[in-house]
Amino acid sequence: MLKKNIIFDLDGTLIDTEKLYRKYWPMALADYGYELSDERALMLRSLGRPFAPAQFKEWYGQDFDYDLVRKRRKEYVEGHIEKHGVELRPGVIELLDYLKEKNITTAIATATDLERTTKYLEMTGINGRFEQIICATMVKRGKPAPDIYEYVCSKLNALPSDCYAVEDAPNGVKSAYTAGLNVIFVPDQAPSDEELRKMLFAEVERIDLIKQFF
Numbered sequence: 001m002l003k004k005n006i007i008f009d010l011d012g013t014l015i016d017t018e019k020l021y022r023k024y025w026p027m028a029l030a031d032y033g034y035e036l037s038d039e040r041a042l043m044l045r046s047l048g049r050p051f052a053p054a055q056f057k058e059w060y061g062q063d064f065d066y067d068l069v070r071k072r073r074k075e076y077v078e079g080h081i082e083k084h085g086v087e088l089r090p091g092v093i094e095l096l097d098y099l100k101e102k103n104i105t106t107a108i109a110t111a112t113d114l115e116r117t118t119k120y121l122e123m124t125g126i127n128g129r130f131e132q133i134i135c136a137t138m139v140k141r142g143k144p145a146p147d148i149y150e151y152v153c154s155k156l157n158a159l160p161s162d163c164y165a166v167e168d169a170p171n172g173v174k175s176a177y178t179a180g181l182n183v184i185f186v187p188d189q190a191p192s193d194e195e196l197r198k199m200l201f202a203e204v205e206r207i208d209l210i211k212q213f214f
Contacts, residue, residue, distance in 0.1 A: 004214070005156050005163040006099060007149065007181070008130075009046065010110035012168040012188040013207070015120055016087045017077070018045055022189055024076035028069050034060055042190055045169035048111045048142015081123075088124050089188070091208030096129050098211050107132040107156060109148045109165070109176075114138075132156060144171040146179035153179070164201065166210065173199050184210055 012018030025044060026036040040059070047055065053066040099106055107130050110117055114135045121127035134152040136142035153160050165176030168188035173196055176183045182201035185192055192203055204210055 004182075005105045005107065005153075005158045006166060006210075006214075007107045007109050007152055007156075007163055007176075008166045009168060009172045010108055010112055010117060010120065012045065012089075013166055013172075013186060014089060014092055014108075014126070015124055016089050017081075017120070018168065018188050020077045020080055021045070021073070024073050024080070027076055028073035031072055032065075032069055034064075034069075045189065046111050046143045046167075046171040046175075048136040048145070048148075048171075050141065051144065051171075052142070081120075086120050086123050088126070089186075089207055091206045092126070094208040095210055096126060098208075099214065100129070102214060104214060105131050105156060105158075107134065107152050109134050109152045111136045111142055144174035144178070146175055149176045149179035149181055153181070164213075166207065170196055184213070186210075 008014050011021070021044065022041045025041050029036045044052065056066050057064050096106065108117065112135060114133065114137065117133060117135060118127065132152055132155045134148055134155065136148055139147035139151050141147045149160065149165060153163055160180030163181045164184055165181040166184045166186060167173045167176060168186050173183050173185060177199040183199055185196070185200050185203040186207050192200070197203070202213060
């Protein structure tokens with residue numbers, strides 16, 4: 001049995017919010033006269049700076065105001081969460097309890113900023129369970145670049161090869177894999193494909209099934 005460090009993505013992995021970005025990116029864009037297909041919405045999962053702004057400019061032109069539209073998307077998401085709350089994905093509490101019993105170090109590497117991350121962790125009752133919380137705003141490049149995973153490993157004083165990343169989206173998988181971590185994929189909005197599976201240590205249907213590896 002392995003006893004290592006486990007680093008979790010937040011949106012779509014620990015909390016059930018990835019579906020909100022899939023829904024509200026197209027709505028925010030529509031408010032400014034743009035269309036976004038569902039296929040493209042899926043491509044945006046865990047896509048950080050500078051990659052996200054560049055992707056939108058590739059789709060809509062160099063004069064596209066990424067910050068303006070992103071602000072509208074954030075308003076939609078926050079409005080939804082204020083009204084409906086935010087839920088954990090199935091199996092999260094079971095897994096976190098198990099890892100605590102095994103004295104396995106846990107951390108978070110997320111594209112969400114620290115203020116919202118803290119808010120979501122408090123709302124779902126899992127604040128205080130992680131050794132480190134690292135946000136993409138703390139590094140130069142977001143996912144799929146390896147920066148965020150390299151940084152969280154350094155904060156844990158751990159080799160990437162001694163760490164496991166738990167991700168739900170291709171951009172997050174690529175980030176962790178490039179940084180040298182062992183990647184466990186828990187599909188959320190879309191299944192893995194052949195290219196993604198080459199980067200994986202394992203794939204499980206539900207997050208608490210990760211217990212079998214530790």
